[in-house]
Amino acid sequence: MFILSVLVVSCKDKSSEPDKESVLLSAIHQEADIVTTELTIRKIAIYDSDKTEKISLRDPNTWKFGSRKCVVPVSINIKYGYDIRDIKLESIRIDDSSKIIHIKLPEAKVIDSGYNTDTESGNIVCISTGLRSAVGHEMIETISRKAYKEVLKKGEFKEIAEKDIRNNAKMIFDSLAKSLGYNGVEIE
């Protein structure tokens, strides 16, 4: 009885909250990125199984009774800017007469991006009919993740925000130049 109770207690200890060790996927990387523009994008992720699933008589995996539909709004945050390390001496030209610094900026890039995982349940619409399983948290996470990856992959925001990115970069380097006693910056 004593041995049994010890075994039960030890099993209970093992099944209690496990040690949550963070998994570090990469070490710290040194960065030198100036973020000049922050974009907030709202993507409405729509999944309709009727439009994407095809039934094949040879494959029982495609036999489904009913359908699943889901609409998930995803808020995506993208930070755009420049890598300082790409700004070399030859990129900078100082006009001593006008005290204006001319900078040739490198290609702008996505410095940081992420999506909001706290979508309010009231904003999500999910329907499953027939014998299909309910649209649960797992499916909603998958849809949100796919929407985020698609926005980054398509990159439509780059063209739209290009002008704003250059203007914002000028503003930032302007303030740096003025603090060093110059009259401003011209972006080439």
Place this chain on the structure above:
Amino acid sequence: MVLKSNNLFSKIYVFQFITLSNMKHKKTILITGLTALIIIICVFVMQKINNDSEEITLEETADAIIEVMPTNDLYVSTAIIEDFTTAHQTEYHLGLIPEEHSCVQVLRQKVSHKIRMADIKYTMIEPKKVLVKLPEPLYNASTIHSSFVSDDEDYWYQNLSSTKNMKKKIEAQIKNRFDTKENRRKSKLYAMQSISHIINQLGYQVEFEDVVLFSPQTDNF
């Protein structure tokens, strides 16, 4: 003779009765067996069909840019950290039979330290020398991957209204791992190197207030 014939008839009757009973018994077994077979086939077919583990394809929709804001942040160090948390619940069928349920919420974040460029103070101490005072690095986290895994999606959909609290817990765990004193000191060092680079390109020497000396300690993970 009559008695013998009676015995024979009774034997025949008994034989007929036994045979008929056996036949009825066999019929019952056959019907039960066939029913069981049909049920097994139906269960097998139901498991094969309505398989929702396939790749999800989203419809084409427009990306609506809600806001474009100027920012003035210098990102000096970054890492990708993934962490998880679990939840367990017991479901009682008919109030008596317990069934254990478990789920796992996983979150992967890109975390970084950033310096607000607007908070950097520049003071000219000599014609070509600048004294720079850096502010404290700020912690920044962006979620790049989130997933939820459970033993019973239907159960957790009905009994867990939102995964928000689980995600907040993971975010705090990740912050504790990255936003340490040692990592902040390291980030400040990286910021010094980045600012020096850009100001040197403009032809100035840089000196920093509250110089941070390099520590032989490694990353505090």
